[in-house]
Every structure is written in structure tokens, then in C-alpha cells.
Amino acid sequence: DEFSAAGQVAALFPGESRHRLVLTSRNALTDLDARLVPLPLLTTRHSVALIDECLRIARPNDRRFAEQTQDTLRLTELCGGLPLALRTMASILRPEPTLSPADLADELAGTRMRLDALSPDGIDMPVRAAFDLSYRRLTPDQARAFRSMSVHPGPYLSAPAVAALIDGSVPVARRALRSLSRVHLVENASAVAGATDGW
Numbered sequence: 001d002e003f004s005a006a007g008q009v010a011a012l013f014p015g016e017s018r019h020r021l022v023l024t025s026r027n028a029l030t031d032l033d034a035r036l037v038p039l040p041l042l043t044t045r046h047s048v049a050l051i052d053e054c055l056r057i058a059r060p061n062d063r064r065f066a067e068q069t070q071d072t073l074r075l076t077e078l079c080g081g082l083p084l085a086l087r088t089m090a091s092i093l094r095p096e097p098t099l100s101p102a103d104l105a106d107e108l109a110g111t112r113m114r115l116d117a118l119s120p121d122g123i124d125m126p127v128r129a130a131f132d133l134s135y136r137r138l139t140p141d142q143a144r145a146f147r148s149m150s151v152h153p154g155p156y157l158s159a160p161a162v163a164a165l166i167d168g169s170v171p172v173a174r175r176a177l178r179s180l181s182r183v184h185l186v187e188n189a190s191a192v193a194g195a196t197d198g199w
Contacts, residue, residue, distance in 0.1 A: 026134055028182040041081030044068075048076055050083065054090030064093065064101055071102035078108045084130055134183050145176035146185060156189050156198035 009023055009032070023029065028036070042050065045068070052065035065072050079085035093099055138146060148165040149157060157165075163173035177199050180186040189198045 026130070026184050028184075030182065042083060042086070043081065044073060044076055047079065047081055047086050048072055050086050051076065051090045051093070054087060055093060058094045059097065062097065069101070071100065071105060075101045075105040075108070078105060134185055137183065138180075138185075142176060142179050145173070146180055149186070158198045162199075 009029075012021060012023075014021055023032075023034075030036070048065055048068050051072075055062040055065060075089060076086065079089060089104065092104060093101075135143065135146070145162065145166050149162060152161065152165065159170050159173045159177060162177060163170045166173060166176065168176075177186060177188075181188055181199070186199050
């Protein structure tokens with residue numbers, strides 16, 4: 001199971017020795033006395049390169065992602081810079097050399113249930129498993145806020161907008177947003193290029 005609380009890892013710390021410990025978690029673990037190293041989403045260029053490399057491991061002559069065409073860019077953008085989603089796209093493309101990035105992008109863009117599109121043939125893929133694990137660890141109030149945010153049509157929400165969606169106060173909405181941010185289910189817009197307000 002993944003580390004989700006500081007108490008789970010305290011005994012692993014090396015103390016005064018010269019050894020170092022690296023922990024990875026979807027949870028921020030901000031109560032640890034340790035350096036935080038956030039991993040940003042992949043850029044479009046790195047997203048294309050990741051799928052290209054995954055495809056060429058299986059078929060060295062696979063050139064579907066050799067150039068940043070509009071179709072490859074659209075497919076990677078639909079994955080939102082998430083390495084798990086990008087690797088899942090590669091696993092779908094690998095066994096079907098005639099499947100084009102355009103066709104796969106159309107499948108993703110044309111469904112509201114994108115996690116289903118990322119789980120071909122009913123196989124439980126890592127993207128769904130990661131989201132399911134994060135969601136199961138939410139409190140009932142956090143889960144309700146997260147579900148309520150899905151009806152918002154735009155990419156960013158303000159705390160007052162979330163308050164209206166959950167029928168609560170702005171401070172309650174801010175606390176919900178901060179708690180969802182700590183488990184990386186939402187991101188503060190100040191960390192996103194081109195965004196100035198909201199989440």
C-alpha cells in the first residue's frame with residue numbers, strides 16, 4: 001500500500017546516519033520534516049516523447065509519434081500530462097499498428113467517461129486504479145466536494161463557486177480544496193501557467 005500519512009514512514013527515517021530516504025506518494029505528507037520535491041505534469045513535448053519511446057521499445061520502426069502533428073498533440077493534451085495516462089495510451093497503441101493517434105484521440109474526446117476509455121476491454125488500468133485509491137481515502141465531505149466539482153463546465157473553479165456547488169460557506173470550500181490539493185486531485189491555479197485565480 002502507498003504511504004498516505006507521516007506516521008507510516010517515521011520509523012524508516014535513517015536518523016543521524018549519512019543515508020538518505022526518498023519517499024513517493026500522491027499525498028503531500030506536509031507534516032514530515034523533509035524536503036518536498038513536487039513533480040510537475042509533463043509538458044506536451046515530453047508527453048509526445050514518452051509515448052514515442054514506449055512505442056519504439058515494442059516496434060523500433062513505429063513512427064506514429066515521431067513528429068508533433070496536430071493529432072499527436074491532441075492525444076497527449078487529452079492525457080493532461082499524466083505519465084500513467086500517457087503510458088496507457090502507449091499500451092493501447094502498441095498491439096494495433098494501424099490505430100492512429102487521431103482515432104484514439106477521437107475516442108477519448110468523445111466520451112464523458114474517460115476512465116472507461118483508458119481501460120480497454122474492461123482491463124483495470126493504472127489510471128483508474130490510481131484515481132480509485134485516492135478517492136477511497138477521501139472523507140465523506142471531501143468526496144462530496146470532489147463529485148460536485150465535476151458539474152462545473154470550465155477548467156478552473158473559485159472557492160465561492162465550489163461553496164455554491166456544495167451548498168456551504170466559502171471557508172468550508174477553501175478547506176475542501178486544500179485537502180483535495182494535498183492528495184493531488186485538484187491543483188491550485190497559481191501553479192498552472194496562464195492561470196491567475198482559482199483551482
